[in-house]
Every structure is written in structure tokens, then in C-alpha cells.
Amino acid sequence: MKFYDREKELDFLKKQYVQTDSSSTMTVITGRRRIGKTSLSLNYAKDKKYIYLFVSKKSEILLCEEFIETIKINFNIPIIGEIKDFRTVFNLIMEIGKKEKIVVIIDEFQEFYNINPSVYSDIQNIWDQNKDKTKIHLIFIGSIYSLMIKIFKNSKEPLFGRADRIMYIKPFHPKVLKKILQDNGKYTKENLFINYLITGGVPRYQEILLKNNVFTETEIIDYYFDENSSFIDEGKTILIEEFGKEYGTYFSILELLSEGRTSRSEIESILEKNIGGYLEKLESDYDIISKRKPIGSKTTGRVQKYFIKDNFLSFWFRFVYKYRTAIETGNFKYLKKLIATHLRTYSGPFLEKLYHEILKETNEYNEIGNYWERGNKNEIDIVAINEIEKKILIGEIKLNKDKINMNALKMKSEKLVNKYKNFTIEYVCLGMQDLEKYI
Numbered sequence: 001m002k003f004y005d006r007e008k009e010l011d012f013l014k015k016q017y018v019q020t021d022s023s024s025t026m027t028v029i030t031g032r033r034r035i036g037k038t039s040l041s042l043n044y045a046k047d048k049k050y051i052y053l054f055v056s057k058k059s060e061i062l063l064c065e066e067f068i069e070t071i072k073i074n075f076n077i078p079i080i081g082e083i084k085d086f087r088t089v090f091n092l093i094m095e096i097g098k099k100e101k102i103v104v105i106i107d108e109f110q111e112f113y114n115i116n117p118s119v120y121s122d123i124q125n126i127w128d129q130n131k132d133k134t135k136i137h138l139i140f141i142g143s144i145y146s147l148m149i150k151i152f153k154n155s156k157e158p159l160f161g162r163a164d165r166i167m168y169i170k171p172f173h174p175k176v177l178k179k180i181l182q183d184n185g186k187y188t189k190e191n192l193f194i195n196y197l198i199t200g201g202v203p204r205y206q207e208i209l210l211k212n213n214v215f216t217e218t219e220i221i222d223y224y225f226d227e228n229s230s231f232i233d234e235g236k237t238i239l240i241e242e243f244g245k246e247y248g249t250y251f252s253i254l255e256l257l258s259e260g261r262t263s264r265s266e267i268e269s270i271l272e273k274n275i276g277g278y279l280e281k282l283e284s285d286y287d288i289i290s291k292r293k294p295i296g297s298k299t300t301g302r303v304q305k306y307f308i309k310d311n312f313l314s315f316w317f318r319f320v321y322k323y324r325t326a327i328e329t330g331n332f333k334y335l336k337k338l339i340a341t342h343l344r345t346y347s348g349p350f351l352e353k354l355y356h357e358i359l360k361e362t363n364e365y366n367e368i369g370n371y372w373e374r375g376n377k378n379e380i381d382i383v384a385i386n387e388i389e390k391k392i393l394i395g396e397i398k399l400n401k402d403k404i405n406m407n408a409l410k411m412k413s414e415k416l417v418n419k420y421k422n423f424t425i426e427y428v429c430l431g432m433q434d435l436e437k438y439i
Helices: 007-019 037-045 060-074 086-099 109-115 118-133 145-153 174-183 189-199 203-211 217-224 234-258 264-271 276-284 311-321 324-328 332-361 406-412 414-418 432-438
Strands: 025-030 050-054 102-107 136-142 165-168 289-292 305-308 367-373 377-386 391-397 424-430
Touching: 007 025, 007 037, 007 136, 007 165, 025 037, 025 145, 037 050, 037 102, 037 136, 050 060, 060 086, 086 102, 086 118, 086 136, 109 118, 109 136, 109 145, 136 145, 174 189, 174 203, 174 332, 189 203, 189 217, 189 311, 189 332, 189 432, 217 332, 234 264, 234 276, 234 305, 234 311, 276 289, 305 311, 311 324, 311 332, 324 332, 332 367, 332 377, 332 391, 332 432, 377 406, 377 414, 391 406, 391 414, 406 414, 406 424
Parallel strands: 025 136, 025 165, 050 102, 102 136, 391 424
Antiparallel strands: 289 305, 367 377, 377 391
């Protein structure tokens, strides 16, 4: 698959590179697995002198052997003796940076926690001593979000405050998905939506679907639920390393959230345990869920709901993890029938989410969200506020917008409208039919 999007990220990295004319700069690139962090860094570095080092799960001695070979291939410098520790490797890299301007990419940087945690202190000391004498754009890539945040944002860690910028890479916007489908002659609004619903715009998943020539709902579901599918184990692959020994509780919470059980009290009543700490970590440490409050509510208000941010993980927990017995017995025919029964109901909230993302991209509104009142009464799918122009958009979203009752929408929004008395109100009904117009 060709390289798509990331213009803003590339532009930023290029600005960082210019700054290395005066002293070295450090950039951290993080985000969930499969999001394209490595592709982004290599695309940026392709026309520059660079070294790419991948921190695989092996001993420090073997890693250093591999790294030294890479350095020898790229730079004609004498290396005397056997190098057994990364401290010496990093010192060597800094010496190269004193003579020429280079980009150094170190991928899966968090793995040093398992190999030799003292590497972080070594890097800090060497960096502090040589940063202003060298011309290196040092890029650390990490896919274990919680560890990367700990390494660079925890004040007790040696590399705290050293990064010039931490970049968090997000999935492709729906407009990019549209472009990918168009480039392959497969764009329809239905193909766009099923892609967005299941992949959430994660680049690696786009590559897999393109490689296997699957684009429609039937094609994607058939590919996903196949005994050889790479998607079946993907949720575990992404998350078990993040969660560690307590992954069972985290997985149970995420399964319930994927079913639409969005309140803490409801989940606690089912699991029969306090989950406040787990929810806080899922939101703050792992960046997997988000907490939402109704538009117009006080920041201190207790009315709130929790949602899984990642479309792929939400689908995986709803239809793979929940039915893991069927998965383990290879009963994929049953699962496809089950999905055919539930997919329409399941997908409704994701059409709402899609429209939220589309409106955010317009930069026309300072706040976009949902509205509901205590007890989940008078729920409104989308509310977008422009405080400068004093206007508010209030909308209902259904797969088939012909089923929307405009009068009912206006009645549901009476309390909300009263909070914005001087605003111009626009009521809209949105469905699959309108995607062409908005995207």
C-alpha cells in the first residue's frame, strides 16, 4: 500500500530536522500498534542520512552485535573491540553526530525495560553531555503506550523532560479511507462505513484488506471470521502486554463497554467489584477508553458515560472476545449468522461517531458531543456549538434517516436550547444517505 496522509506529522518532523543544525533534538512517536509509526519515521528519513535500530526481545549483547553491523553498513568508521552494551553503542552514535547531521530511529524503545532498564539513565547522561555538540534528530518509537508515557512523562524517570516533542499518532480520518477506496476503484459509502466500523482507520488494517482484495461488508466479515485470519488474535496481541497479569479484569470491562454498558455502576453491578481504578487507568494510562459528559453539563457533574475509543477493539471485544468459545471451536458459521443479526444495531453509534469526526474536521465548531439527561432521557446524537458565531447544530442520526421524527428531536432538545438562548439553532437529520454530502 502506498503511503497516505500524515502531512502534518511529516511537516513537523522536517521542522525538527532543521533545528538539529544548532543542536540535537529528541522526538518521541507513540500510538497503538499497527498505527504506522515506523512507516511515518522511515518515510520522513528516506532522503536523509539515517540509522534504524529495532529493539527486539533478545539479550543486550546480541542487540549490540546487530546494531554495530547496521552502523558499519551506514558509516565508514573504525570500531575497535567487541561492544556488549548499549551505552557504548549510543556513545558511538553521538560521536558520528559530531561529524555529520543524521537521523537516528530507535524502534520499540520501551523494550529496554525488559532487557536492561539502566539504558535509560545511560542515554540521559550521554544525551545531556553531547546534545549541544551534535547534529542528531533522535526519534524514539514505542507501541506500549503506558510505558512510553512513563519513560518520558514520569518525573521519576531519567528521560523525563528530555523529549522536545511527543507525537501521538492517530488512525486515518474517514476522508483518507475514502481516498484509499477511490484509488482502488472500490469506493461506495457502504464500503467506507464498514471499513471505518471495523478497522477504525488503522493503517495496517487497510493494508491487510487491500492485499486480500476485500472491501464490501460481506467480504470483510468473511475475511475477519476465518480460521486463518490475522484479526482473530489481534485484541490479545495489542493489549495483553499493556495490561499484564490483570488483563482478565480489563478485558471483562471492555467486553461490557462494547455491549453498550457505558456506566460505571452498571459494570460494577455485573462484575461485583469496584472498577474505579481500572477505569482511570484505561483512560489515563492506556488511552483506550474515554469519558463523556453531556454537552452543556458542568465539568464537575457526575452524569457521564464511558466508551472504547478504538473501533477495532470495540468490534473485537463485542464479537470475538465475547464469543471466544465459538472462536476456539472454529464455529465461524455461527458467528457470521450472529453478526448478521446484530450488526445493524451495533453499528448505529458508530455512524454517530463518524459524523462527529467529519464535523470536527470542518473546524467550524469549538465543541462537539452528545446530549442526554439524567436517567438517559432525551438523548441527542450530535450537538455542535460555535460560540463565536452563536450557533448550535442539533441532530439525530440513524442508518435510515427516514425514520427520524424532527418534531420529537425538537421536543427532546428543549432544555438544551434553553441553555443557549441567544444562539441560532439548526436541526438536522442525518443518515447513510447523507455521507456523500458531508465527506
